[in-house]
Amino acid sequence: MKCMREGYSQQLESITHDLVVMTELVGVAITEATSALLDDNLELAQSVIDGDARIDQINAALEERCFKIAALQAPMGTDLRLVMGGIKIATSLERMGDLAVHIAKQVRLRYPSVSIPSDLSATFMEMGEAAKKIVFATGRVVESRDTDLADEIKSYDDTLDRLHRELFSAVLSDDWAHGVEAAIDVTLLSRFYERFGDHAVTVARRVIHIVTGEPYSK
Amino acid sequence: MKCMREGYSQQLESITHDLVVMTELVGVAITEATSALLDDNLELAQSVIDGDARIDQINAALEERCFKIAALQAPMGTDLRLVMGGIKIATSLERMGDLAVHIAKQVRLRYPSVSIPSDLSATFMEMGEAAKKIVFATGRVVESRDTDLADEIKSYDDTLDRLHRELFSAVLSDDWAHGVEAAIDVTLLSRFYERFGDHAVTVARRVIHIVTGEPYSK
Numbered sequence: 463m464k465c466m467r468e469g470y471s472q473q474l475e476s477i478t479h480d481l482v483v484m485t486e487l488v489g490v491a492i493t494e495a496t497s498a499l500l501d502d503n504l505e506l507a508q509s510v511i512d513g514d515a516r517i518d519q520i521n522a523a524l525e526e527r528c529f530k531i532a533a534l535q536a537p538m539g540t541d542l543r544l545v546m547g548g549i550k551i552a553t554s555l556e557r558m559g560d561l562a563v564h565i566a567k568q569v570r571l572r573y574p575s576v577s578i579p580s581d582l583s584a585t586f587m588e589m590g591e592a593a594k595k596i597v598f599a600t601g602r603v604v605e606s607r608d609t610d611l612a613d614e615i616k617s618y619d620d621t622l623d624r625l626h627r628e629l630f631s632a633v634l635s636d637d638w639a640h641g642v643e644a645a646i647d648v649t650l651l652s653r654f655y656e657r658f659g660d661h662a663v664t665v666a667r668r669v670i671h672i673v674t675g676e677p678y679s680k
Numbered sequence: 681m682k683c684m685r686e687g688y689s690q691q692l693e694s695i696t697h698d699l700v701v702m703t704e705l706v707g708v709a710i711t712e713a714t715s716a717l718l719d720d721n722l723e724l725a726q727s728v729i730d731g732d733a734r735i736d737q738i739n740a741a742l743e744e745r746c747f748k749i750a751a752l753q754a755p756m757g758t759d760l761r762l763v764m765g766g767i768k769i770a771t772s773l774e775r776m777g778d779l780a781v782h783i784a785k786q787v788r789l790r791y792p793s794v795s796i797p798s799d800l801s802a803t804f805m806e807m808g809e810a811a812k813k814i815v816f817a818t819g820r821v822v823e824s825r826d827t828d829l830a831d832e833i834k835s836y837d838d839t840l841d842r843l844h845r846e847l848f849s850a851v852l853s854d855d856w857a858h859g860v861e862a863a864i865d866v867t868l869l870s871r872f873y874e875r876f877g878d879h880a881v882t883v884a885r886r887v888i889h890i891v892t893g894e895p896y897s898k
Contacts, residue, residue: 522895529764536754546747549764553771634861642863643852649864650871677740 473531474541477548478604480524484555485601487517491562492597492658496590498566499651500583504573510566517559521552543672551604551668554661558597561654561661568651578648579640582632585625589655592621596662603666607673612666622659626652691749692759695766696822698742702773703819705735709780710815710876714808716784717869718801722791728784735777739770761890769822769886772879776815779872779879786869796866797858800850803843807873810839814880821884825891830884840877844870 491510498506528545531537537545569577578586596618603611629652632638633645640648670676709728716724746763749755755763787795796804814836821829847870850856851863858866888894 526895529760532750532764533754533756533760536751538751542747542751546750546764546767550767550771553768633864638860642856642860645860646851646864646867649868653868677744 470531470535473527473535474537474544477524477528477531477544480520480527481548481551481555481604482601484517484520484524484552484559485597485604487513487520488555488558488562489594489597489601491517491559492565492590492593495562495565495569496586496593498569499577500587500590502569502573502576504570507566507569507573511563511570514559514563517556521556524552525549540672540675543675547668547672551665554665554668555600558658558661561658564654565651568647572647578651579644582629582648585629585632586651586655589622589625589652592618592625593655593658596622596659600662600665603669607669609666609670609673612670615662615666619659619663622656626656688749688753688755691745691753692755692762695742695746695749695762698738698745699766699769699773699822700819702735702738702742702770702777703815703822705731705738706773706776706780707812707815707819709735709777710783710808710811713780713783713787714804714811716787717795718805718808720787720791720794722788725784725787725791729781729788732777732781735774739774742770743767758890758893761893765886765890769883772883772886773818776876776879779876782872783869786865790865796869797862800847800866803847803850804869804873807840807843807870810836810843811873811876814840814877818880818883821887825887827884827888827891830888833880833884837877837881840874844874 491513494506494513495510497503498510528549532542532545535541596615599611599615599618603609603615629648633648638645709731712724712731713728715721716728746767750760750763753759814833817829817833817836821827821833847866851866856863
């Protein structure tokens with residue numbers, strides 16, 4: 463019995479552990495994707511694209527494991543919310559990985575041309591910083607279940623939303639001198655970062671749901 | 681005991697039932713969003729935006745119910761896959777509803793101006809048709825678990841991908857005469873439809889997973 467309970471608590475811990483590993487891999491992905499974008503680095507872009515398979519694998523394996531724990535252990539309360547919420551958190555993290563890949567693919571598509579006009583580099587650098595911080599904060603909130611960190615995540619998300627609006631204005635201003643293709647590229651890229659932030663907020667809310675049991679609101 | 685088993689099978693049926701209702705509501709949403717887009721109809725756009733709350737509510741209620749079924753009934757095999765897969769299918773459908781809202785919000789943003797250049801109306805009409813068909817096919821696959829329908833879903837998705845590429849080419853061609861803002865609008869709108877199709881494919885794959893138990897691949 464003792465042995466089974468130990469197995470059970472290790473199984474639950476492994477969910478959290480895998481989610482934290484996913485945040486770390488997504489953190490690397492978005493950091494490298496931003497570098498690739500700023501430096502038009504094809505090799506780095508390809509590394510982000512190739513690296514996504516591992517995130518997908520962890521997601522799929524984690525899901526199967528959550529299914530098995532639910533079936534064999536019939537968890538209750540917080541444990542049940544972790545098992546089922548864990549699946550949804552993994553989905554969000556997997557989507558964040560995809561968004562990093564979208565950025566990297568944009569770099570690959572435009573290479574050897576530049577991906578973004580040089581006068582927007584500073585803004586994208588700031589977006590990349592906020593995206594990196596938000597995913598590492600997400601990892602901390604998943605690991606510690608310290609729901610106070612949700613405020614920090616919200617503030618990085620606000621930064622991403624603000625920069626997204628700024629880029630949108632830049633693209634539509636009369637001063638825009640880079641043409642239609644660059645306008646579309648910038649809009650899509652900016653949107654990828656903005657969506658990346660939204661998913662991090664969703665993860666934070668999920669963690670609050672696991673901890674408190676309060677109904678999950680989007 | 682008999683009574684409890686009846687209750688259990690009704691609970692499982694209610695998951696499928698709610699997912700089918702969600703596909704119907706999402707079907708209405710994408711149909712109305714497309715009409716609003718083609719006719720620059722603000723009222724219809726607002727109706728799509730307001731109607732999304734009901735889809736969100738069903739999603740949240742369904743998720744809570746799946747949690748409870750998992751906790752109280754400890755389902756196994758196909759039932760377990762339905763309970764846990766149901767949550768993920770609901771997430772995809774809820775996202776499809778959001779994409780219809782994104783389209784409607786774009787109409788509201790540009791109103792009383794037109795949302796799309798008139799020479800692209802036919803293409804967006806075709807996208808709207810394919811999106812409507814894909815979501816109704818999704819409803820049928822969820823209800824009947826007839827995995828052969830997955831091929832039909834795939835073919836609508838191929839149509840959406842093709843139209844998305846066509847619009848992208850139009851926007852970037854030398855003939856494009858509608859300026860940067862319209863180019864961005866068209867690209868984003870087209871992407872919303874394309875993503876809509878992707879989520880439908882994900883739902884179909886989830887249903888196959890429920891039926892066959894084969895590992896879920898994205």
